[in-house]
Amino acid sequence: MGYDGRRVSDQDPDIEDVRRIAAGDAAAAASLVRRRAPKILALARRMLNDPAEAEDVAQEVFLRVWKHAGSWQPGAAKFETWLHRVATNLCLDRLRRRREVRMGDDFPEIPDDAPSSDETIMASQRLLRVREALDALPERQRMAIELCNFQELSNIEAAAALEVSVDALESLLARGRKSLRQALAGEMNEWLGTVDG
């Protein structure tokens, strides 16, 4: 149930770059970093709430790319899925070590030139509550939502990144979303307004 059976490596956009990286092609390395690093960084930033730690994770992910490019064998999973798996594990490892997610004071990140209107402030506060609700989730539920909603992986790819079955992924997602709905119950109508509007 719940997933398709297509072979995901048939049209993997990263394979050619990986092959060239293994041969020492710097342009291919730059191409892969430009294409994949932003999402890996965003994942790590959202999960860790610490830009410096997130960059460390991204660095570590790509160190493994440089190290393993020569031995990478296209299989059932896309290279991007492998990247997400590495990033996921690194983030979860750090969160386990930390056990307590720091709540930074620097959120929300509003552009400097944004008008400081009441509406902007309210929007910021709403986003802050979303972050607090996400941070309150168990790590794996949060990572499941990160992979499916923010990284926009398919259910198969997200399950592979988390190293669980698709059914288990669905369970993580459903429990995570239920907790989010409960945590944000007081303002769901406001978000509904953004949908209807």
Add this chain to the structure above:
Amino acid sequence: MDKGSGGTGMRETRYLQILEAYGADPKHWPEAERVAAMEFAATGGAPDSRQEAALDAALRAYGAVQAHGADEAVMARILTQAPMRAVDNVVRLAPFRAAKRKVQTGWLAGRGMMAAGFAAAAIMGVVIGASGLADVGGAGVTTADASSEALVSYALAEG
């Protein structure tokens, strides 16, 4: 109690599972079930998905704010650790080569080689310093060391 599929191949129980796990946006739904679920949603008898849509909107807004910030400097720092040949050597060795040519047209080839060694060492220091390896552990050191060694080898071979 499960309702029928209304001829769509999707039962309400499964449709609800999809909504609860993946939200109301069909683009997040499992590809193999997407069409059937969309057809079921369009029958008019499907459960209300507005709360899931509201949560989707909240997550979308949060994701959009948090997504930015993968700046050039970060990507450049990631690339400094790549054990590459072409760009590393062309870009980083360009000043060194210019300096080396100047020295070689001078009076003592031996000094030129010495300058090449110092220049390579200096470049190696820049590479290692820029890579921020202190935080990433042994694997990173190995990679950067390999990169630096390759750089020095290349520099000396060119000499």
